[in-house]
Amino acid sequence: MKDKPFAITLDVGSSLANKTGSWRVERPVYVDRLSPCNHACPAGEDIQGWLYRAEEGDYEGAWSVLVETNPFPAVMGRACFRPCEAACNRSGVDEAVGINAIERFLGDQAIDQGWEVPVPGPATGHRVLVVGSGPAGLSAAYHLCRLGHEVEIHEAAPMPGGMLRYGIPAYRLPRRVVDAEIERITAMGVTLVTGSPITDASSVMAGDGFDAAFVAVGAQRGRDAEIPAGDAARVVDAVLLLHGLEEGRRPGLGRRVVVYGGGDTAMDVARTAERLGATDTVVVYRRTRDRMPAHDEEVDDALAEGVRMRWLSTVARAEGGRLVLEHMDLDDEGLPRPTGELEELEADSLVLALGQDADLSLLDDLSGVRTSGGTVEVDPDQMTGCSGVFAGGDVTGGERTITGAVGEGRRAAASIDAFMDGRAPTRPLDRPLAAADRLNLWYFEDAPRMLRPRLEAARRRTNFDEVVGGLGADEALFEARRCMSCGNCFECDNCFGVCPDNAVIKLGPGKRYRFDLDYCKGCGICVQECPCGAIDLIPEPR
Amino acid sequence: MTAEPRSRVRFYQVGSFAVGNRLVGSDQRNAQSDPGRANSLTSGHRACEGCGEALGARYVLDAAMRATGGRLVAVNATGCLEVFSTPYPETSWRVAWMHSLFGNAPAVASGVAAALRVKGRSDVRVVGQAGDGGAVDIGLGCLSGLFERNDDVLFVCYDNQAYMNTGVQRSGATPPGARTATTEAVGPAPGNGFGQGKDMALIAMAHEIPYVATATVGDLFDLETKVERAMSMQGARYLHVLVPCPLGWAAAPRDTIRLARLAQQTGIFPVIEAEGGGVTGVSKIRHRVPVEEYLRLQGRYAHLFDAGGAVAAPEVVAGLQAIADRNIERYGLLGDEPDKEES
Numbered sequence: 001m002k003d004k005p006f007a008i009t010l011d012v013g014s015s016l017a018n019k020t021g022s023w024r025v026e027r028p029v030y031v032d033r034l035s036p037c038n039h040a041c042p043a044g045e046d047i048q049g050w051l052y053r054a055e056e057g058d059y060e061g062a063w064s065v066l067v068e069t070n071p072f073p074a075v076m077g078r079a080c081f082r083p084c085e086a087a088c089n090r091s092g093v094d095e096a097v098g099i100n101a102i103e104r105f106l107g108d109q110a111i112d113q114g115w116e117v118p119v120p121g122p123a124t125g126h127r128v129l130v131v132g133s134g135p136a137g138l139s140a141a142y143h144l145c146r147l148g149h150e151v152e153i154h155e156a157a158p159m160p161g162g163m164l165r166y167g168i169p170a171y172r173l174p175r176r177v178v179d180a181e182i183e184r185i186t187a188m189g190v191t192l193v194t195g196s197p198i199t200d201a202s203s204v205m206a207g208d209g210f211d212a213a214f215v216a217v218g219a220q221r222g223r224d225a226e227i228p229a230g231d232a233a234r235v236v237d238a239v240l241l242l243h244g245l246e247e248g249r250r251p252g253l254g255r256r257v258v259v260y261g262g263g264d265t266a267m268d269v270a271r272t273a274e275r276l277g278a279t280d281t282v283v284v285y286r287r288t289r290d291r292m293p294a295h296d297e298e299v300d301d302a303l304a305e306g307v308r309m310r311w312l313s314t315v316a317r318a319e320g321g322r323l324v325l326e327h328m329d330l331d332d333e334g335l336p337r338p339t340g341e342l343e344e345l346e347a348d349s350l351v352l353a354l355g356q357d358a359d360l361s362l363l364d365d366l367s368g369v370r371t372s373g374g375t376v377e378v379d380p381d382q383m384t385g386c387s388g389v390f391a392g393g394d395v396t397g398g399e400r401t402i403t404g405a406v407g408e409g410r411r412a413a414a415s416i417d418a419f420m421d422g423r424a425p426t427r428p429l430d431r432p433l434a435a436a437d438r439l440n441l442w443y444f445e446d447a448p449r450m451l452r453p454r455l456e457a458a459r460r461r462t463n464f465d466e467v468v469g470g471l472g473a474d475e476a477l478f479e480a481r482r483c484m485s486c487g488n489c490f491e492c493d494n495c496f497g498v499c500p501d502n503a504v505i506k507l508g509p510g511k512r513y514r515f516d517l518d519y520c521k522g523c524g525i526c527v528q529e530c531p532c533g534a535i536d537l538i539p540e541p542r
Numbered sequence: 543m544t545a546e547p548r549s550r551v552r553f554y555q556v557g558s559f560a561v562g563n564r565l566v567g568s569d570q571r572n573a574q575s576d577p578g579r580a581n582s583l584t585s586g587h588r589a590c591e592g593c594g595e596a597l598g599a600r601y602v603l604d605a606a607m608r609a610t611g612g613r614l615v616a617v618n619a620t621g622c623l624e625v626f627s628t629p630y631p632e633t634s635w636r637v638a639w640m641h642s643l644f645g646n647a648p649a650v651a652s653g654v655a656a657a658l659r660v661k662g663r664s665d666v667r668v669v670g671q672a673g674d675g676g677a678v679d680i681g682l683g684c685l686s687g688l689f690e691r692n693d694d695v696l697f698v699c700y701d702n703q704a705y706m707n708t709g710v711q712r713s714g715a716t717p718p719g720a721r722t723a724t725t726e727a728v729g730p731a732p733g734n735g736f737g738q739g740k741d742m743a744l745i746a747m748a749h750e751i752p753y754v755a756t757a758t759v760g761d762l763f764d765l766e767t768k769v770e771r772a773m774s775m776q777g778a779r780y781l782h783v784l785v786p787c788p789l790g791w792a793a794a795p796r797d798t799i800r801l802a803r804l805a806q807q808t809g810i811f812p813v814i815e816a817e818g819g820g821v822t823g824v825s826k827i828r829h830r831v832p833v834e835e836y837l838r839l840q841g842r843y844a845h846l847f848d849a850g851g852a853v854a855a856p857e858v859v860a861g862l863q864a865i866a867d868r869n870i871e872r873y874g875l876l877g878d879e880p881d882k883e884e885s
Binding site (some may be wrong): 010012013014016017018022023056057081306309367442443445481490491492493494496497498499500501502503504506509516518521522523524525527528529531537 | 560561562564565570571572574575577581583585586587588589591594596600627630631633634706707720764772780788794796797798799800803813866
């Protein structure tokens with residue numbers, strides 16, 4: 001007793017002996033939720049994953065994560081319509097993260113620095129025929145190649161790229177970017193045969209010993225409107241116009257050009273007409289702006305470049321030098337109705353941009369393939385009714401965007417891989433969404449987004465120079481760091497810091513945290529204060 | 543030892559208010575993000591779920607331990623903090639710690655400081671700590687003496703606005719309108735009355751001591767910066783930390799930090815610092831909110847609202863809002879962030 005301090009009869013002990021975890025009725029658990037950007041991405045990118053790397057300035061690492069799913073970062077960073085940004089929770093704080101601008105920065109860096117995609121896996125001996133070298137076909141070929149399969153792409157046109165080259169004007173998507181990203185795929189060992197239209201898929205498959213085929217021929221045939229046209233009227237198809245321009249044929253459109261249609265192609269062709277010297281370009285659309293299928297940004301750019309819009313109008317007749325328009329109004333269901341009111345409009349040419357259909361004749365001899373409304377029907381694994389024949393991209397309808405096509409190509413590649421192995425394709429697990437109301441937005445300071453430079457409208461009219469510029473490294477880093485990491489831990493130490501019971505154990509960089517359930521009382525402060533909503537409070541298991 | 547107040551870590555360079563930041567060096571993160579932090583108050587203590595005082599004490603002492611290189615003596619008044627941390631023979635303290643009576647902790651801290659001076663141990667620093675009962679009420683005489691003699695002690699009051707340990711009785715720091723065991727929500731003026739209580743930070747400032755500051759557990763960066771600043775100075779220093787109490791405030795344990803944040807954002811609890819009796823800095827309000835938002839989360843104000851959630855006692859709510867407005871006016875709490883840097 002003598003060696004004990006005054007008035008102490010028991011040894012001094014630590015409160016660590018007192019396991020306060022026994023008080024708990026609820027416990028915190030770390031969760032990984034699906035971020036809204038990843039959820040919205042038609043290509044299935046792990047956007048949050050590559051932003052996480054980019055935040056550290058590890059651009060090559062970020063790019064590597066990106067090309068795990070999408071081989072076209074530089075193309076996407078220009079031509080994607082950015083559903084990720086529309087879904088971004090940051091818009092509730094200030095503005096959405098400029099994901100697309102960062103993607104372009106990474107894609108351009110990769111081209112400039114010559115970053116390489118991972119080498120393909122060991123050869124499997126399987127051969128796959130891909131018909132069409134648009135975004136869907138190339139994406140499928142890329143993923144099949146990485147899985148070790150031998151891929152042969154047949155392209156009808158003299159140059160690869162499909163709509164990347166023949167559909168999207170160069171001022172939106174410079175051809176050097178398209179070429180660079182396609183070259184990266186052929187450099188992996190994918191065989192690309194251009195100028196080789198496949199007219200009969202079944203005989204090619206049997207003759208050349210392919211184990212499976214992916215049909216991604218796109219939708220190349222412009223729809224006709226059956227407009228009564230006089231002999232002198234100049235009526236041009238938008239798809240053919242854009243395609244011909246790419247092969248060096250400048251269409252004589254004249255000074256007064258009318259574009260009929262309200263989709264992205266209509267905007268593309270109207271903006272192209274301006275660049276070809278038209279002084280008065282008018283888009284005629286039968287409904288109103290809010291019902292236009294074209295993306296807002298495209299419409300805004302067209303308007304900025306001087307294109308005029310005629311809403312609620314149809315083209316009734318085309319004659320030499322003039323058009324007759326009919327006014328429409330909308331019925332209760334928003335469908336356009338003719339009013340009988342006619343009006344004349346001077347026009348040197350009329351460009352039809354009324355939508356596109358696929359040419360499906362190559363599938364005629366394949367048994368079981370079903371088509372409807374000009375598109376091929378596929379199951380959720382992208383397989384047609386004919387075993388071993390898959391399809392994707394515009395040929396199957398869907399949303400008809402480049403990003404969607406890339407995603408379908410990737411999904412098809414996974415399905416084809418499983419098919420050739422005799423497995424059922426694996427589907428990604430459904431994770432619950434990281435909704436904005438789960439975040440603690442207090443922790444994020446306002447930080448307005450970095451804007452990409454844009455070519456002044458007046459300087460766009462005489463050339464096909466790229467309209468939208470890229471971000472510099474500093475701006476891209478700034479922008480990447482605006483990501484709030486919705487639903488997934490980004491190691492901010494908040495849970496570790498705010499626990500009154502020191503019941504959060506920090507495991508070190510990249511390893512996140514662990515709850516010490518011996519002491520966690522289940523107060524839930526960490527749940528409430530987690531900036532990104534990556535902790536759930538669940539009833540204590542009995 | 544740095545006397546410069548650390549700026550808020552530029553997390554994601556444009557700012558986050560989270561505890562850590564994987565993108566900056568460890569020297570720029572705060573003490574609480576360090577896996578090797580002192581954990582001055584370790585696990586196994588018997589504080590209620592979500593205790594703001596346990597959190598506040600660890601924040602303050604860990605920062606003080608970092609600032610002094612671990613050469614620190616803590617003197618603790620009787621109160622929740624002492625009771626839940628040291629049930630005989632266990633202790634949660636990982637710092638030299640001494641318990642005194644309810645009312646004399648400031649005097650004991652003065653004595654420890656004097657003894658260290660006599661022994662020539664200028665390297666060892668003293669922190670006194672008490673709840674609002676120990677500091678604002680019972681120990682006020684001793685505390686005033688400490689200030690007046692300018693003894694070399696940082697005295698910290700963890701203010702949870704009532705005597706929580708003994709069953710939530712009203713203290714001199716209990717705000718108007720709040721229900722406690724001794725100010726029940728009955729009669730024409732339910733809860734604690736207006737015009738009572740005392741503002742301890744202003745009382746300390748009136749002594750013109752070297753440093754006085756208020757802080758909350760809702761802003762760790764601010765709190766740690768103030769502890770570091772205090773530890774860089776000699777003489778009597780006072781830190782008043784608002785620590786929400788889930789039990790006494792009848793609030794959800796998970797809302798402890800949220801309530802501290804709301805107290806600052808409403809202006810009801812002004813976060814300031816003062817040197818030599820004059821205010822030298824205030825924490826500006828980022829997103830101003832009406833006091834109602836703060837009150838609604840707390841059962842001790844439940845009588846101000848009816849079952850449907852409508853305001854049942856508008857004059858009390860207005861009175862509390864007037865206090866917040868006066869604070870905002872008095873200290874200039876609105877406007878640009880004080881540490882707005884070019885990013």
